[in-house]
Amino acid sequence: MIVISSSPSAVMALDPAPMLEWLRREAVILQARGTAFGEQVYLCARGRRHPIVSAARLEELGFRWPHDVQPVSERLLASYAPAGGIPAPRAGEFDAACLGDAMRVREAIACSLDGFGLEIGAGASPFPVPPRCRVVFGDRLTYEQLRAEPYPGQRLEDLVIPDILTDFDTIGNVAEESLDFLVACHVIEHTRNPIGSIAAAWRKLKPGGRLVLVVPDKERTFDRDRPVTPLEHLVEDHRAPDRARDYAHYEEFYALAQPVPEFARARAVERKFAESYAIHYHVWTHDSFREMLDHVEREVCPWSHVWTHPAVADESRCIEFYAVLVK
C-alpha cells in the first residue's frame, strides 16, 4: 500500500546517539589552510573527507572549535576522497528550520539512512549521510570524463571519484536486493526512462530499503518554459523506449531550456544527441512527480511508503523537491 503524505514521520527514524559515539571513536578534524581547499574544515574518517559547514556544526558533532582542528598539508587532505557533509545529530527532526533551506531538508532525510548504500551522480555535491553509513558512488561517466566537463559551479577538488560505472536507467553492476539505500540527487531528470529507473532501484534495494530522490522543480530552473512532461509520455518511455521520442527532448531542451539560436539549433541538437549528452529529458513539478509515483505504485512496483515534499523556502535557497520511497 502506498502512503503519500506531507508528514515525514512515516519515513524518518531518529537516534543520534550511535552517530556521536562513532564519531568520537573514528574521526579526525583536518584543515589545509591557504590552498585549493581554502578555509574548509573536514571531518575525516574511513578514507573520506566530509565538509563541516560551520563551527557550530563541529560542536554539535561533539568536537571543539578550534582545539580539535588539526592543520595538515594539502597533500594529506587530498589523500582523503570527497564525500558528503555530516548532518546535525538532530536534523532528522523535520521542523520549521528545515523549511528555511534545501540543505536542512537534505540533512533531515539523511538522518533516516543507515547501512550500505549507493549514491548515483554525486558530482561535486555528494548527499549528506550519517557517518555510520557506508556509501559507494556510481556514475554513468568515469572520473576523467567528469573532470573534463564539469557542470557550472563544480569545484574539481570536490568532484567525487565514482567507485562503479552504472547508469540510473538500469543500475547495472549492482546486485539485486543488495542496498539499504540509494540516493539520486538531481539525476532522474537526466534519465530517458524514469519509471524504469525507479523500478530498477526497487530491485536493487533490500526489503525496507530507501530510495531518496531529489528533483529540480521545473518552475524554479531553466526548464520553466518547458511544458510538464505528461504521465502518458513517461508511461510510453517505460513501455517502449524510443530514440525518436528521445530526439524530441533534445529539440525541446535546446529551444526552451538552454536556447540555441534557430539557425544553429538543428546542428547543435544533432551533435548533442549523437554524444548522448545528459540533458534534462523530462521535467516535473512536485505534483506531477507525485502523479508519476502513484502510477508506479499501482502498475509497476509496490513501495510500502512514499513521502514527498515540495520545494521549501524561496527560489534563491531551494530549487528542488524531495521523495523518499521505502521498499
Ligand SMILES: C[S@@+](CC[C@H](N)C(=O)[O-])C[C@H]1O[C@@H](n2cnc3c(N)ncnc32)[C@H](O)[C@@H]1O
Ligand atoms: C546535475 S549533476 C548532479 C550532481 C549532484 N548530485 C548535485 O546535486 O549537485 C548529474 C550527475 O549525474 C550523472 N548522471 C546523469 N545521468 C545519469 C544516468 N543516467 N546514470 C547515472 N549517472 C547519471 C552525471 O554524470 C552527473 O555526475
